[in-house]
Amino acid sequence: MTSLLSLRGVCSGYGHLQVLHDIDLDLEKGTVGALIGPNGHGKSTLLRTIAGLNKTWSGKITFRNAPVPPTPADRAGAGIILVPQGDQLFADMTVEENLIMGGYTQSDILRLRQSLDAVYALFPKLADRRKQRANSLSGGERRMVGIGRGMMAEGDLMLIDEPSLGLAPLIIEQIYAALAALATENRSILVVEENPSRVTNIGSQFFLMDGGQIAWRGDRHELSGFDDILRTYLGG
Ligand SMILES: Nc1ncnc2c1ncn2[C@@H]1O[C@H](COP(=O)(O)OP(=O)(O)OP(=O)(O)O)[C@@H](O)[C@H]1O
Structure with missing residues (x-):
């Protein structure tokens, strides 16, 4: 299957602070990808970089097999939509x-x-x-x-930054049920979620971010190792 979104060796950050280091990531059409992991490790920065709000310092982002346009507005026009935190x-x-x-x-x-x-x-x-x-x-x-x-x-791709932030468990369930429904409509979603247990049911690909790198990635079939990963990175 070909990727809707593809990142190769992407580096980015703020001013002189490099946050993202050599990110490779592929997201297929009609799927939910989940960026998981503790706070401050670059998940939001990665979404912002894909949306064009942070400049790509080096590396390549392609969307529907073409390089992404340079500006955030043009990326939104091409179908990359950011739903920011807050x-x-x-x-x-x-x-x-x-x-x-x-x-x-x-x-x-x-x-x-x-x-x-x-x-x-x-x-x-x-x-x-x-x-x-x-x-x-x-x-x-x-x-x-x-x-x-x-x-x-x-858009064909929605980048959603921590939709569960500050919400009660019942509401979080409703929000994630809605996201699952959205993804089956041939729209792909890349969602940031600190707590991976909330996305295990709807995500098909998981990317654990640590220190601005993807420390682990896996699909649903690889979730059996998930508990160890949670313990290592989140103390869960
Ligand atoms: N506007 C900014 N200017 C400078 N540094 C920033 C800025 N925004 C984020 N950072 C730094 O970039 C690093 C990664 O932050 P980022 O928000 O991407 O992490 P995160 O994993 O999404 O965590 P959170 O869920 O808390 O947002 C942190 O060290 C943070 O302090």
Whole structure:
């Protein structure tokens, strides 16, 4: 199977601080890849680098077998959509207005409506709250709007940074069930999750990040060794 996203020898960082060291990663179409591991080891930086917010210092990123465009806006236009950590919603706008902002490049009103309907089908709670301002939503609802706004951009690849952060277990389950449903719609997802047990059911490929490198990678069939890996890296 050919990769939707492919990284070879990717290095990146901030100013003089190198965070990512020689990252090789492939993600196939229609699958969920999970970037796992403790805080501060470069998971967010990797998503930002794929999205173009951090410059690729060296190495190569290809998307649909072509080099990624240079700017974040062009990468988003090509179908690489980042759902950042923290929700970064427009606080004074309603749920629906925030969602529509995600589809700002879509000029076909019918397509926009269909995308909105798809978000509401996945997150029925948001349909009930479509006129409610973002600043009055619960943490879980805000996260749903963040993911929904990413869906509105109709990308082939969603990069989702720690969707479970700060949420109650029941809400986390709902969010991950939604992500699993999204991936079966021929959309690929690369999700950051500190706690791997939350993604074992939906991930098909796992990448453990340690010190800005991929220290372990495996698919579902290799999950039998997962417990040892968790103990080593997360003390779990
Ligand atoms: N804007 C920034 N400027 C300078 N250094 C940064 C910046 N953002 C992150 N870093 C540093 O890069 C390293 C990796 O951080 P990163 O956020 O990618 O890790 P992470 O594994 O995603 O952890 P977390 O889940 O806490 O975000 C850390 O040492 C962090 O301090």
